[in-house]
Amino acid sequence: MNISIREISQSEYQSLTTNWEKKLPLWLSPKLITCYQDKKCLVAYRGNYPVGVWVVPMERKIARRRFRHFPYASPFLLEQDNLKRREVVYGLLKHLIENCAEINLPFDPDFTDLAPVQGLGAFVEWRHTHLLKNPLEYQKMPSRLRNHIKNAQKLVRIVSGFDQDQFNFEAAIKGVEEERQARKENAVNLLNNHQAIIFSALKNKNLCGGIFISFDSDNAYLMHSWQTKSTPRGTMSALIYEGVNWILTEKLLRQFDFEGSLFQQIDYYYSGFNAEIRPYGHVFWNKEKDRLFAMVEKSINIPGRLF
Numbered sequence: 577m578n579i580s581i582r583e584i585s586q587s588e589y590q591s592l593t594t595n596w597e598k599k600l601p602l603w604l605s606p607k608l609i610t611c612y613q614d615k616k617c618l619v620a621y622r623g624n625y626p627v628g629v630w631v632v633p634m635e636r637k638i639a640r641r642r643f644r645h646f647p648y649a650s651p652f653l654l655e656q657d658n659l660k661r662r663e664v665v666y667g668l669l670k671h672l673i674e675n676c677a678e679i680n681l682p683f684d685p686d687f688t689d690l691a692p693v694q695g696l697g698a699f700v701e702w703r704h705t706h707l708l709k710n711p712l713e714y715q716k717m718p719s720r721l722r723n724h725i726k727n728a729q730k731l732v733r734i735v736s737g738f739d740q741d742q743f744n745f746e747a748a749i750k751g752v753e754e755e756r757q758a759r760k761e762n763a764v765n766l767l768n769n770h771q772a773i774i775f776s777a778l779k780n781k782n783l784c785g786g787i788f789i790s791f792d793s794d795n796a797y798l799m800h801s802w803q804t805k806s807t808p809r810g811t812m813s814a815l816i817y818e819g820v821n822w823i824l825t826e827k828l829l830r831q832f833d834f835e836g837s838l839f840q841q842i843d844y845y846y847s848g849f850n851a852e853i854r855p856y857g858h859v860f861w862n863k864e865k866d867r868l869f870a871m872v873e874k875s876i877n878i879p880g881r882l883f
Contacts (some may be wrong), residue, residue, distance in 0.1 A: 579667035580622070580667070581619070581621075582618070582621065583671075584617050584618075585617065586610075586617060589606055589631070592876075598624075599652070601648070601652065601684065602646050602771065602791075602792050603648055603649055603863040608762070608765060610765070611645045611758065611761070611765065612634075612724070614636075615632060615737040617630075617631050617636055618630045618632060618668055618672070620664045620667050620668055622655075622660075624862060625785060627653065627654045627664050627682075628651055628665075629646050629651065629652050630651035632681070636823055638685050639670050639678040639679040640680040643755045643759055644693070644883050645759060645762045645800070646797060647684070647797050647835045648682050648684035649663075649682060649683070649686040650681075651668055662689060662691065664690035666696070669692060673696060673697075674696075675785050677862070678861065678863075679698060679862075680859075681858070681859050682692040682858045682859075683856060683857045685705055685707065685738075685833070686706075690859075698859050698860060699871075699872055700857040700859055701857070702856070702858075703713035703836060703856055704836055704854060704855045705729075705834060705836030705855075706824065706834040706846045706854075707833055707858060709830065709831045711821045712817055716846055724810030724816045725743075727809050728777070728808050728809065729810075731808040732785075734775060734778075734814060734815060734818050736819075738770075738773060740763070740786070742786070743763075743776065743788055743802070745763065747803075747804035748788065748801060753764055755848070760786045764792075772799075773789050774786055774823075775815045777807070779808065782807070784803065784806070785807045785815060786801065786802055787800070788800035788817050788821055791829060795829060795833055796823040797877075798833070800846055801815075816849070832851075834851060838878050839880035839881065
């Protein structure tokens with residue numbers, strides 16, 4: 577296996593990926609990784625040729641997202657052959673394991689080369705998301721969802737745009753002030769780089785709800801949403817209906833990712849859209865087995881995950 581791994585600077589990463597930047601998912605875009613205060617920019621080489629890249633968010637010696645800027649944090653591979661891809665993943669993971677104390681990262685649902693990860697002693701927890709590849713057809717939707725959308729369409733007007741003032745980030749983003757500010761800055765950066773759109777609901781000309789959708793050249797992601805207690809019933813469903821169909825019929829992207837949820841109530845709601853339920857791997861690793869088991873147990877007991 578002739579794979580070598582190099583850790584490079586952010587500016588070197590930007591230069592390296594110039595020719596295939598449009599192929600990269602959001603979390604690997606050189607314009608967007610500025611959201612990570614600390615990170616490792618890893619490049620896998622086969623001889624002198626780059627065959628994979630991975631921008632790993634770091635918090636001290638731990639490979640994890642300090643704040644949830646993006647839904648996933650997986651590598652991007654340039655190899656097509658399965659065995660060669662396996663070698664690249666092995667090289668990247670081995671390098672990271674040798675240079676950190678812990679890994680806690682979600683890999684995207686299209687990233688299926690996870691066997692080497694498990695082979696290096698990591699635990700891969702299977703979570704899931706909901707993916708739509710075809711526009712939503714109103715008449716084919718469940719009657720309850722149709723009724724909700726119909727009710728909202730009578731009471732609110734839905735508009736779309738790119739003005740950050742048309743989205744209530746304070747209502748949409750939870751957490752401590754530092755996290756809220758960091759995630760808002762990331763969202764604004766997405767808007768400024770033309771990689772996000774806002775769908776807003778207006779009741780009597782006043783904002784009463786909205787969704788924030790980010791996208792790369794292939795996928796769209798439902799990143800943020802908000803509504804008030806007085807928002808008319810069905811408004812969120814109507815917003816998602818409009819957003820999904822804009823992404824798939826006007827933007828012509830491959831798929832819309834609801835981002836899934838570990839919370840049973842939210843996951844139940846997403847299931848009503850009859851999207852494809854797709855598993856994705858969340859990788860846990862720690863050099864101390866007791867700590868690894870504690871990480872898995874903590875994941876199992878995330879509030880809202882259990883019935």
